[in-house]
Amino acid sequence: MEKRWHFIPPVDESKSLELSSAINCPLPLATILVNRGVSSFEEARDFFNPNLANLHDPLIMADMKTAVDRVLTAKKNGEAILIYGDYDVDGTTSVSMMYSFLKPHFDEIDYYIPDRYTEGYGISKAGIDYASENNFSVVIALDCGIKAIEQMEYAREKGIDFIICDHHRPGDELPAALAVLDPKRSDCDYPFKELSGCGVGYKLMQALCAIEPELANANPPANFLDLLAVSIACDIVPVNGENRILLFHGLKKINENPSPGIKRLLGEHAANDREITVSDLVFIVGPRINAAGRMERATKAVALLTNSDEAQLSELGSLINSQNQERKDLDRAINEEALQMIAEDNWYESAVSTVVYKPGWHKGVIGIVASRLIETHYKPTIVLTEYDGKVTGSARSVRGFDIYEAIDACSDIIEQFGGHKYAAGLSISPNKVDEFKEKFDQSVRERIKEEHKQPIQDIDAVLTLDEINNSFYKILKRMGPFGPKNMLPVFATHYLDDAGYSKVVGSDETHLRVVVKNEGSNIMISGIGFGMADKIEIVQSGEPFSIAYTIEENTFNGKTSLQMKVKDIQFTDELLQ
The missing domain is CATH 3.90.1640.30 (inorganic pyrophosphatase (n-terminal core))
Structure with a gap:
């Protein structure tokens, strides 16, 4: 499913310029810092030098x-x-x-x-x-x-x-x-x-x-x-x-x-x-x-x-490694089984949600499976199994959609549930599964908006390839550690051409290795897109394309260089129209 790119606008361009000058930082990174609440020299000093002495009493x-x-x-x-x-x-x-x-x-x-x-x-x-x-x-x-x-x-x-x-x-x-x-x-x-x-x-x-x-x-x-x-x-x-x-x-x-x-x-x-x-x-x-x-x-x-x-x-x-392998084997098998169920049942074609159920599925991994199913079928998802005479389920949501609220609307046929906006758990009687499946889908249909139906790719800043260098990466790396509210920045570069070396890679040929350059420039950079082999058609089309990516180091044969970790690829003209 094609992603919708969301270019995060600058909160305050003047503050970004001031911070860039004050800490000698590239403007795109200064803009990201200001967008994340770091706008003064003092705040930047504390941000780049986390100190245990600054913990609260x-x-x-x-x-x-x-x-x-x-x-x-x-x-x-x-x-x-x-x-x-x-x-x-x-x-x-x-x-x-x-x-x-x-x-x-x-x-x-x-x-x-x-x-x-x-x-x-x-x-x-x-x-x-x-x-x-x-x-x-x-x-x-x-x-x-x-x-x-x-x-x-x-x-x-x-x-x-x-x-x-x-x-x-x-x-x-x-x-x-x-x-x-x-x-x-x-x-x-x-x-x-x-x-x-x-x-x-x-x-x-x-x-x-x-x-x-x-x-x-x-x-x-x-x-x-x-x-x-x-x-x-x-x-x-x-x-x-x-x-x-x-x-x-x-x-x-x-x-x-x-x-x-x-x-x-x-x-x-x-x-x-x-x-x-x-x-x-x-x-x-x-x-x-x-x-x-x-x-x-x-x-x-x-x-x-x-x-x-x-x-x-x-x-x-x-023991724990073997349990983890067993867990991986289980969630992979259940995921494949669930995907087959969805493919063989016409109900899912018109449904706005995904609800799958099988009594024998392992209760410990159904939350992982729910998350995996969203990667393939981008819909609010519930995976149900039966344990000790009760049907229990794990729910996972798509960005922006409150799945807890949608489940709450079905509370009259649910025995117990709890959770929050993006993840929840529930239990129902075995004879209520079909009724719940229909009622939950109707509940989602009444609440879901068009913007919830398409995955979104946030873009923190737009760069040209000549801005990506070791000095830039050194500052970027110091912005970590990354996580919610301070995610690893995602960049975009427009009007890229294939440098002639891009190809599908991997033993199963599901991954993409790109080597790209900006139009009219000889500066080249490589990148890897895992599971993105289908994008080779865009890269080799001869039309200018855009890449959304994070920047990482890659070491090969003892030599370390910067590369793109590709998040998405789209035709530039279609993206910017």
Whole structure:
């Protein structure tokens, strides 16, 4: 499906010119900085030099002093403490971090990750029973709990004090835990609202060290910035403010001195001289951690991330790698099966949504499959399977469309659902699947707009090929780490010609290698477009074309050069008409 290019306009051209002059930066990059809220010399200085000293005082966060006092009292009295967390990357890194930090100070300490299939997301009564039966008087819950109203009443009946560290948006009522740490609380004055769950846990660690500095002697919080970096990268939180500072220093630790568990997850990628990036965390580390919770219990991931014994690291690393391979095989097979269903059913031709269902599909991977289906059929998508007598589903949306709202309109035939604008989960009765499929499609039809039906390619700036040089790339690279609110800039260059060397590549000939030049110029640059072999017709047509791309380094035969990582190719005249 052809993308619609959206050229992001300058917020303030005069400020862009001033910043370009003040920091000796190419105007296209200065414009991107201003568009992202960096418009003065001082702001640019802080942006290019993220400093841990600029983190906010953790004690500003609502309930923080109460939480600190309770943990320190438990330490003084020799009480047992349980670290509880969700089964995804944010939850497992949070638990690993907090457990490792507190372990030297507590004789009785353990961790608990709920089972995805028998307990579900968040704080479960089974988890509270485990705490009660094993005499844990204090539980620190990470990356979950902000809506655990009934569970906290149950915990109070059991005499267990909960400290909730969450980053999700609260409901109308806060759970009656001893302390609820969540910067999104309406009554919380903490300045930065977009911490990950692991980030909230990190602030608790900082606050504990601020009140009792000797805690930092055994394990200063900075020792765990690599775990926090994995959380920030994989939980898709905004990479600005405190998150950018923490991610910057976490990546630095990963590249200089990663914890044994993260090093094991990176495998051969940590053994060479290549710099580890956010992409490595998202596409290498994150899926392996998630696989543990998708295929079995995420406690295996925590065991790996908290271990230093080489034999155990090897055993756990091999297990998680095999689980990740099993997960990849499963989601690939289910994706192919779903695509075949869609191709063979005429219903989907006129539908504005995609809803596919098969009872035997693995519950742990249907969210991944929903995302994959959108890559092929760009529609709001729900993948359903059956587990324990109930049909459960994962929903994923297209840009700009609120899938939560569309599901909510079907709430009369849904047993349970939750989520947000772009992703949600739901459960329905098996005999309601067909009715739900029709009703959801009608709900989408009533809400979807034309601009939601076509994928959009944002363009941060237009360049000519002579602007792409090592000096430009050096500044561009320092704009990282990249992520939401600070995405890797996408550039466009118009009126390009094939330099005569472009071709289809790859063992299956699905990729595209281009070598291009601007009209009337001898400057050439190469590029790679994965899965874009069909664009060879445009490149070799003899007509001028435009490329949307990011800039990256490519090393071949010991020589490093800049190249385009191609995002899209279109005829220039058609694009600009």
